[in-house]
Amino acid sequence: MLATGSDLTLPDDLMAEECGCAPTPAESRAFRAGVGRRTLLTAGILSSVAVLVGGPLLPPAFAATYPSWEDVQAAKAKEATKAAEVQRIQGLIQSLNGEVARTRTAAEQAAGAFYTAQQEYFDASFRADTLESQADVEAQNAADAANKAGRIAAQLYRDGGDTASLELFFSGSAATADDLLSRLGVMDKLLERNQGAYAAAITARDAAQSLTDQAVVARNERDRLQQVAEQKMLESQQAADAAQAAVDAQTLHLGELQAQLAALEDTTAKTIADYQAGIEAARIAEEQRRAAERAEAERLAASGGGGGVVSSGWARPTSGNRTSGFGPRSSQCGNGYCSTSYHYGVDLSGGCGAGIYAVAAGTVVYAGYNGGYGNYIKIDHGEGIGTGYAHIRNGGFYVGYGQRVNAGDLIAREGETGNAFGCNLHFEVYVGGSPVNPATFLAARGVSI
Numbered sequence: 001m002l003a004t005g006s007d008l009t010l011p012d013d014l015m016a017e018e019c020g021c022a023p024t025p026a027e028s029r030a031f032r033a034g035v036g037r038r039t040l041l042t043a044g045i046l047s048s049v050a051v052l053v054g055g056p057l058l059p060p061a062f063a064a065t066y067p068s069w070e071d072v073q074a075a076k077a078k079e080a081t082k083a084a085e086v087q088r089i090q091g092l093i094q095s096l097n098g099e100v101a102r103t104r105t106a107a108e109q110a111a112g113a114f115y116t117a118q119q120e121y122f123d124a125s126f127r128a129d130t131l132e133s134q135a136d137v138e139a140q141n142a143a144d145a146a147n148k149a150g151r152i153a154a155q156l157y158r159d160g161g162d163t164a165s166l167e168l169f170f171s172g173s174a175a176t177a178d179d180l181l182s183r184l185g186v187m188d189k190l191l192e193r194n195q196g197a198y199a200a201a202i203t204a205r206d207a208a209q210s211l212t213d214q215a216v217v218a219r220n221e222r223d224r225l226q227q228v229a230e231q232k233m234l235e236s237q238q239a240a241d242a243a244q245a246a247v248d249a250q251t252l253h254l255g256e257l258q259a260q261l262a263a264l265e266d267t268t269a270k271t272i273a274d275y276q277a278g279i280e281a282a283r284i285a286e287e288q289r290r291a292a293e294r295a296e297a298e299r300l301a302a303s304g305g306g307g308g309v310v311s312s313g314w315a316r317p318t319s320g321n322r323t324s325g326f327g328p329r330s331s332q333c334g335n336g337y338c339s340t341s342y343h344y345g346v347d348l349s350g351g352c353g354a355g356i357y358a359v360a361a362g363t364v365v366y367a368g369y370n371g372g373y374g375n376y377i378k379i380d381h382g383e384g385i386g387t388g389y390a391h392i393r394n395g396g397f398y399v400g401y402g403q404r405v406n407a408g409d410l411i412a413r414e415g416e417t418g419n420a421f422g423c424n425l426h427f428e429v430y431v432g433g434s435p436v437n438p439a440t441f442l443a444a445r446g447v448s449i
Helices: 012-019 025-033 037-053 069-076 079-160 164-169 174-264 268-302 438-443
Strands: 321-324 346-349 355-357 362-369 375-382 385-397 410-414 425-431 434-436
Touching (some): 079 174, 434 438
Antiparallel strands (some): 355 410, 385 410, 425 434
């Protein structure tokens, strides 16, 4: 190791090997190879997203100037410089960790706002649909009552227009008088019935108009809340991307900074070797894990489970059985929260870690945390149709925002994030933005859930 303050100059390769405080060129190449393709890809995707949404999403840590191994090597030569470099690296490490914590908190807050807005929109959509259905029923009742009143009025008119009965009444014939009284009695009954039918028609008409007016108000509120939910979804996605960018920055720089800090504290040679070995082991383990998951996904699809695409071009979202249906249900409580009394999707449980598949081709318009849904993916399939996949396990995303997927593609893994009672997939289908029964929707396309 060089003595402090030495003026001796060596070639770079030899200096790196002699000092032990910086990697050799071969070590540098190996270190850089440890930066995963996903990290670099994510950074590129986030840059594109920042352009699309009109502002940078990358955290300030990306703008920091990080020390090179040459800086570390030079700092070791002088104690004063060494202390300053140690402080600088410690500050960068703290900044990276702080940025991850800050952006995660912001992402959780934005996700909570998105979840609340989304549920309020779903509730408003349900109210609007209910009022429209009730208005349609009352409108039909009004039409039926009016037709009935019309038929009675026509009968009354025909009986009242028969002047022969009046002539017979005034003729003094008892037989014909009795007959006439009987007929007049029928006319009175018809008159009473007509008045009742008329009143019923008026009531039904007023009820239909009132419900129609309420439905208009409900539709306007639904449309307003839909815009709010869409804006909150965009904001939540931006916050999630910023949080992921902070994590990627941490992944990209933290290990090297820690190794550089250890180098300044004279444990470099062992630290670099261990770090390189750890990076390589993690890379191999990740490749093996993903290969195993892909093989499992292909096996399940081939066996007719989740991911199997039928002739209509649609697929089952998971291999699990249905555990909860769409619509009204009893609320259950646990772990500090209660389930909703109206279920806007279906629950399917294939077990913790079971594959989740895109039910049709489309574009991922949301991938991130979403309040009570936990980790959540939303896919736009075009023509006003969308699908949602909730309670995805942590680390279980295989697609990201803006990505194009095909029917049957593995997009995530079942988990119990958010408000979930055990591992399952909460699956939703949206038509025009509003949730519909997924079982009925998929059944019409040849898929049973």
